[in-house]
Amino acid sequence: FVEMGFRHVGQAGLELLTLSDPPALASQSAGITSLSLYSVPEGQSKYVEEARSQLEESISQLRHYCEPYTTWCQETYSQTKPKMQNLVQWGLDSYDYLQNAPPGFFPRLGVIGFAGLIGLLLARGSKIKKLVYPPGFMGLAASLYYPQQAIVFAQVSGERLYDWGLRGYIVIEDLWKENFQKPGNVKNSPGTK
Incomplete structure (x- = not known):
């Protein structure tokens, strides 16, 4: 009895799935435009932008x-x-x-720092000494431990100091020419003694 029920349900399902007459089905199907979901009412929709609120206007101005x-x-x-x-x-x-750190780095660092403190103590009373002595003593102590790096540093620093001095000389020379060697200047005119 159960077996017969499954057989009839299976045959009915197969009959639904088989398309015995495709032209007859096509004539009964509805087009996309006839469905209300896809149809657009003509002339009834109109986009109207809402006026900005005071808050939106303030935020826009702030931005x-x-x-x-x-x-x-x-x-x-x-x-x-x-x-x-x-x-x-x-x-x-x-x-x-x-x-x-390599061995012996921290004792060397301590000696270099101590040399800077000695330079700071010896520089009491003068602002120029305070700028020169601590770095000078630290550089001297560092050059004892790292002579190759000290030579490279001295060469680069010397080149930079030379460049700065040359630039300063050019600026002073230009100022001198502009202010004191003008053709109408009283100090340089040929008739003055």
Whole structure:
């Protein structure tokens, strides 16, 4: 009895699935435009933009007012980000170096720092001495432990000082020519003694 019921249900399902007469089905199907879901009423819809509220208007004005500042912040961030990443990387590298320092590094660092303190103590009373003595004593102590690096540093510093001196000389020479050697200047005129 159960077996016969399944057989009849199966045959009825197959009959529904088989398309015995496709042209007859096509004539009965509805087109897309005849369905109410897809049809658009003609001439009845019109887009009308709602007027802005006072809050929306205030926010819009605030955004336009802040736009130059936000642009400046974005540009500054994009320029500063690589520098900050380099600084962080330098800090991490320094930390790794100090964690795995070569033997004798910390005693040398102590001697160099102590030389700077002595320079600070000897520089009492003068601001120029305070600027010159501590770095000078520290540089002297560092050059005892690291002579090759001291030579390279002295060469680079000497070249930079020479360049700065040359630039200063050119600026002073230009100012002298502009202010004291003009053709109509009383000091340089041929008739004055």
